[in-house]
Every structure is written in C-alpha cells, then in structure tokens.
Amino acid sequence: EDQVTQSPEALRLQEGESSSLNCSYTVSGLRGLFWYRQDPGKGPEFLFTLYSAGEEKEKERLKATLTKKESFLHITAPKPEDSATYLCAVQAWETSGSRLTFGEGTQLTVNP
C-alpha cells in the first residue's frame, strides 16, 4: 500500500525566514511525485511534478527536490501570500487510472 507522510503538520515563519517542508513516501514503484498548494475553501492547486531522484523544479520562491525516499519543498524568503496548506502526493507505476495517494499536508503560516 502506498503511503505518504508529511512533516511538520504546521509551520509558522516570519516573512523572509526560509525553511523546508518534508514529504516521505513508500511506494512500490514511483511513477511521479506531485506538490499542490491548497488555500482555505479552495481545491488543491497543482505546483510541481517530479519524476526521478535528483530532479529539482522551481517556481518563484518554491523549489521542490526528490530523493528515493522523500521530497522537500524549500521556501526561500517567504511572503504572507505563501501561507497555505501544501500537499504532497504520489503515483505508482502499477496504479490504475492515474490515481494519486495524498499526504495530510503541512499548514504554512507566514507572518508579516
């Protein structure tokens, strides 16, 4: 069974204070790892797909990296508008229907 564990559950930062979110996964054969951002009252919004260990993707202040056991979402000099819940999900090669297994998320708060 595929499993995704995210840590910490919640993170509070000051504006400009860089940090990282962790996503540990157990999957029989990783096809892809996805990061999403979710704002209150909204659906998850797609950020990145990572395919193989060593890969990195960047978007504005966010950078996602992938190893064989975990992924990190690095947030550089965050701003209050980066406050959201960040979700990690995996897709396994043998999973039918392009389904994703999600972690519970990290709730990020950036204070001005």
Add this chain to the structure above:
Amino acid sequence: DAGITQSPRHKVTETGTPVTLRCHQTENHRYMYWYRQDPGHGLRLIHYSYGVKDTDKGEVSDGYSVSRSKTEDFLLTLESATSSQTSVYFCAISSGTGLSPLHFGNGTRLTVT
C-alpha cells in the same frame, strides 16, 4: 484555472436521505475523480472514471455510487447519507496522458445531521 464546476457548493441534509453531488468539466478530459477530505485523513479517493460509463472504486467507496453518462459530467451519489459522510468532497480531472497532474474543483461541503 481548469474548467471544473462542482454543485452544490454547500449542502446540509438529514441522515438517511439520498444526496447527489455533481461535477462538470469543460476540458474534455478522460479521467474524473471524486475525493473526500477530512482532518486527520487528508484526501482519499472514493471513485474514479476512465471514460463514459467506465468507473472503478477507490479506497473509501462504501456507501457511495457514481455515474458518468457524458464526458463532461460525473455524479457522486450517497444513497442513504450517514453522519460519517460529513466531509468536503472534491472532484478532479486528468487528461491521463503521460504523467498528467490532477486538477481540482473548489469542493462541496456536505453536512449530514
């Protein structure tokens, strides 16, 4: 934003009543999904569809049924709602080509009293 509309956005219903949630997409994507999101559990797959009239179960399908008679519409039905089905329900779509991501609607908040 992906063209996904969920209706209704909020619903309160009583235990034992039937409830149908609707997802409508304008992207002509092949795959459609229903997830529920609960504190302590994250997003869990209920059912998904890989084409018109083609559906399959997810990890938490008991008490739910789905139908897809047109590419653009995917319905989730709770035949007899229970309090444990109080949740936020999200519809998602995917083209299914390569490693395409899922794109989500803004959810339906369902309360069963």
